[in-house]
Amino acid sequence: xxxxxxxxxxxxxxxxxxxxxxxxxxxxxxxxxxxxxxxxxxxxxxxxxxxxxxxxxxxxxxxxxxxxxxxxxxxxxxxxxxxxxxxxxxxxxxxxxxxxxx
Numbered sequence: 001x002x003x004x005x006x007x008x009x010x011x012x013x014x015x016x017x018x019x020x021x022x023x024x025x026x027x028x029x030x031x032x033x034x035x036x037x038x039x040x041x042x043x044x045x046x047x048x049x050x051x052x053x054x055x056x057x058x059x060x061x062x063x064x065x066x067x068x069x070x071x072x073x074x075x076x077x078x079x080x081x082x083x084x085x086x087x088x089x090x091x092x093x094x095x096x097x098x099x100x101x102x
Contacts, residue, residue, distance in 0.1 A: 002071035
């Protein structure tokens, strides 16, 4: 079993929901988050899609517990999306092993 956590800018919310549906991941959780960065960041390219000094960015964090094969296919779909969309605002996904669940 894997835990897949995904962070994206809010404008990708519908796209991300579509990816979950397309990959038959029927149950996932979501929270709204607000991204910020410190003004002394080296450059805006180091920051990615987080907020700018004058304002913050609205984002989402979703997560799902899935099988190993579902996680692999979903991560590949996100990589494919990122390859064809704005490189300054990628969807960021993380896959983690779940050693035990009760």
